[in-house]
Amino acid sequence: MSDSSENKSGNFIKTILDKDLDRDPKVQVNTRFPPEPNGYLHIGHAKSICLNFGLAKEYGGLCNLRFDDSNPCKEDQEYVDSIRSDLEWLGFTPGEREFFASDYFSKMYEFAVQLIKAGKAYVCSLSADELREYRGTLTEPGRPSPYRERSIAENLELFEKMKAGEFADGDHLLRAKIDMASGNMNLRDPALYRIRKVSHHRTGDSWCIYPMYDFCHAVSDSLEGITYSLCTLEFEDHRPLYDWVLENLSIFHPRQIEFARLNLNYTVLSKRKLLELVEGKFVSGWDDPRMPTLSGMKRRGYPSAAIRKFCDSVGVAKANSTVDVGMLEYEIREELNKVADRRICVLEPLKLTIENYPEGQTEEVDAKNRPQDENSESTRKLTFSRELYIERSDFLEEAPRKYFRFTPGKEVRLVHGYYLTCTGFNKNEKGEVTEVLCQYDPETKGGWSKDERKVKGTVHWISAESAVPIKVRRYDRLFSTEKPSSGVEDFKENINPDSLEELDGCLGEPSLLETSPGEAFQFLRNGYFTADSVDSEKGKPIFNQIIGLRDSWARKK
Numbered sequence: 001m002s003d004s005s006e007n008k009s010g011n012f013i014k015t016i017l018d019k020d021l022d023r024d025p026k027v028q029v030n031t032r033f034p035p036e037p038n039g040y041l042h043i044g045h046a047k048s049i050c051l052n053f054g055l056a057k058e059y060g061g062l063c064n065l066r067f068d069d070s071n072p073c074k075e076d077q078e079y080v081d082s083i084r085s086d087l088e089w090l091g092f093t094p095g096e097r098e099f100f101a102s103d104y105f106s107k108m109y110e111f112a113v114q115l116i117k118a119g120k121a122y123v124c125s126l127s128a129d130e131l132r133e134y135r136g137t138l139t140e141p142g143r144p145s146p147y148r149e150r151s152i153a154e155n156l157e158l159f160e161k162m163k164a165g166e167f168a169d170g171d172h173l174l175r176a177k178i179d180m181a182s183g184n185m186n187l188r189d190p191a192l193y194r195i196r197k198v199s200h201h202r203t204g205d206s207w208c209i210y211p212m213y214d215f216c217h218a219v220s221d222s223l224e225g226i227t228y229s230l231c232t233l234e235f236e237d238h239r240p241l242y243d244w245v246l247e248n249l250s251i252f253h254p255r256q257i258e259f260a261r262l263n264l265n266y267t268v269l270s271k272r273k274l275l276e277l278v279e280g281k282f283v284s285g286w287d288d289p290r291m292p293t294l295s296g297m298k299r300r301g302y303p304s305a306a307i308r309k310f311c312d313s314v315g316v317a318k319a320n321s322t323v324d325v326g327m328l329e330y331e332i333r334e335e336l337n338k339v340a341d342r343r344i345c346v347l348e349p350l351k352l353t354i355e356n357y358p359e360g361q362t363e364e365v366d367a368k369n370r371p372q373d374e375n376s377e378s379t380r381k382l383t384f385s386r387e388l389y390i391e392r393s394d395f396l397e398e399a400p401r402k403y404f405r406f407t408p409g410k411e412v413r414l415v416h417g418y419y420l421t422c423t424g425f426n427k428n429e430k431g432e433v434t435e436v437l438c439q440y441d442p443e444t445k446g447g448w449s450k451d452e453r454k455v456k457g458t459v460h461w462i463s464a465e466s467a468v469p470i471k472v473r474r475y476d477r478l479f480s481t482e483k484p485s486s487g488v489e490d491f492k493e494n495i496n497p498d499s500l501e502e503l504d505g506c507l508g509e510p511s512l513l514e515t516s517p518g519e520a521f522q523f524l525r526n527g528y529f530t531a532d533s534v535d536s537e538k539g540k541p542i543f544n545q546i547i548g549l550r551d552s553w554a555r556k557k
């Protein structure tokens with residue numbers, strides 16, 4: 001196919017697949033997503049997941065979830081479990097196609113022995129410092145290890161003893177015999193196996209030697225019959241080693257293709273840094289609603305459909321770039337606007353009394369649940385009464401001319417309610433406004449006047465009779481600078497100190513007490529919210545603000 005397919009899909013990998021299929025219609029598109037279980041998945045992983053699972057689905061192939069668990073030092077069952085559940089939440093279920101690199105440890109050991117027997121790998125006994133010295137630099141070639149010419153018999157014996165636990169960590173390495181003068185450092189006799197006397201979360205103490213990433217990855221891809229091994233760009237320099245391993249073992253040879261990783265401004269996407277935030281208690285955990293992890297986003301209330309859409313819309317490119325986090329937020333708002341029912345919750349309440357409304361009287365008014373959907377007739381009842389609560393920010397004692405909310409003398413519409421004219425207010429001894437006084441027009445029920453007189457401002461409200469107390473957590477970006485890791489010694493210096501705001505005295509509709517986490521609402525004029533899945537109790541929800549209605553960040557700047 002022509003280059004135009006690349007432009008249309010924004011995905012250069014599809015252009016490659018289409019060409020391969022043109023040449024040979026029997027080509028299978030088998031991919032894999034290979035997370036290392038040493039942290040939680042983040043939005044960058046989502047891009048890789050959508051790409052790998054998405055291509056396999058589109059081209060009728062298979063996609064494996066493979067836990068790349070060859071480094072026992074940092075891996076943990078907790079991470080395996082979280083990866084499984086995050087993947088499912090994102091909409092991808094590997095089912096039977098779940099694999100572990102550790103299941104291939106025996107096979108890998110045999111392959112390593114095969115390389116030794118072919119004179120292509122040797123046991124090296126240099127210390128870490130010596131290894132560094134012999135390796136050379138980017139501008140100087142390396143030098144051959146004095147152990148490079150060990151006999152095959154000696155290598156086999158030493159490797160066997162490494163496996164049997166007869167040596168300490170760091171005493172020996174198994175290295176590939178490639179080229180110490182190569183311009184590509186990865187080919188200067190890279191390590192294939194090292195000694196690590198550490199228990200593995202799955203294989204326990206069966207092994208004390210573990211395969212290195214490049215060897216493990218190439219062999220795992222091959223054993224699983226992966227045809228396209230899609231990696232991020234930093235593996236481009238590793239591709240010659242990937243190819244070397246497969247060629248020299250003469251086993252099935254997948255094609256490695258590199259694409260640009262996803263970077264987002266105002267965000268860090270490195271598991272090491274995210275772990276630092278968790279361990280340093282800068283956030284409440286991997287699933288803190290401010291984290292760029294999938295579990296954080298789920299808890300925050302981001303719809304997974306919006307994340308999938310975002311991943312599609314950023315495309316797949318060959319050059320690294322940084323995406324504006326506003327693009328993700330746009331997709332979140334788009335999706336929530338479609339799915340979220342409307343509710344009323346007054347975040348910072350101020351009492352309002354309607355002087356000409358009879359004391360003790362209440363009535364019901366209809367409120368649309370889904371005004372965004374022309375075809376929806378779904379409504380709920382709101383209670384109206386003499387005493388209401390409005391947002392504190394919807395009243396000003398002395399207002400500028402273009403202020404269309406409550407101020408003495410002005411008429412304002414209560415959404416789903418009546419027209420109200422502000423007649424005065426009361427203050428406490430500290431000079432704070434404690435009550436707004438109004439008169440209502442009984443002819444304007446529902447918030448409409450028969451004489452069609454114009455009222456510019458519409459505000460939300462809740463009646464004192466029906467309001468229930470609600471706790472709300474409002475979030476801002478976790479970092480206050482676009483590039484958190486730039487220009488500082490420690491990225492944590494750029495943490496936004498105001499990224500979490502807890503509001504205790506909010507007042508909302510009674511039905512809000514019955515909602516479950518994951519169910520998103522638009523609180524009129526205040527943004528999108530969902531009940532927190534961790535800290536809410538039955539009948540006592542704590543609402544997370546998922547996102548504001550508009551880009552409040554841009555307005556603040």
Ligand code: ATP
Pocket residue numbers: 033034035036037043044045047048230231232260261262263269270271272
């Ligand atoms: P990190 O750099 O955050 O520690 P990682 O690459 O070490 O991530 P892995 O568990 O090895 O994490 O990643 C699994 C897969 O996800 C890999 O194929 C990796 O290339 C891909 N991936 C990780 N981060 C991103 C990203 N930001 N954009 C696209 N793909 C990513």
Ligand code: MG
Pocket residue numbers: 036
């Ligand atoms: Mg990695």
